Amino acid sequence: MNAKDYSRRNFIRRLVGGGAAITGAGIFIQGCQGDNNSSTKTDSGSAPVSADPCSDFSGVSAAELEKRKKFGYVDKTPEEGKACHNCGLFIPWEKEKTCGGCLLFKGPVHTDGYCMQWAAKAQPA
Template sequence: MKNDDYSRRTFIRKFFQLGSACLGFGMVAGGCQSEDSDRKDEGDSGNSSGREDCEDLSGINQEEIQKREVYGYVKESSYPNMSCSNCSLYLEPESGNKCGGCVLFDGPVFAEGYCDYWEPNES
């Protein structure tokens, strides 16, 4: 009986160790990918639409960036009539700024974006 408890504990411990390692690897790989795309965007100086401002997450800490992923935030909604601009959690851009914000996480937000916590704006 004691061997069963030990093997179960060992299994659970190894399961969580492996899960943590996979999660860490995924975060590192995702970080490398976003750095590559940031470098590619820097070379495109002809884009004057302000989209690059909304993609700049340089002043945002890693925890807030992870929240975006957890909430399923994307830059462009694939649902008609469901975007950040008509969500009750959306924060309108301040004067002179082209990007809005969100109550759920820090950083710039595309008005045409979307996340899994979209809530219709009642006003």
């Protein structure tokens, strides 16, 4: 092995190592962007980041939209005294007063909304 081979080998090692670092940085940046743009935060009960979170269905899959439809969800309840805000399956969002999430499907539901799965919220003892 001469000095020239050694130098070439070092160059390739640095190139590969640098590529791994760049790839790692790219994955990190992509991961951060995914969090900021995701509307799937409803899984944890927090509001998605959007100008109008109550109408933001970006990131909600067709299957989840179909569940909502199957349960007969409507934005305004037809049943007096039964609405999402007093349903045991409602997930209130910290910063939203007019909508929140539902344990049954992803995406926003209006506090005055309703579906056939409505269940009375347990009252504190």
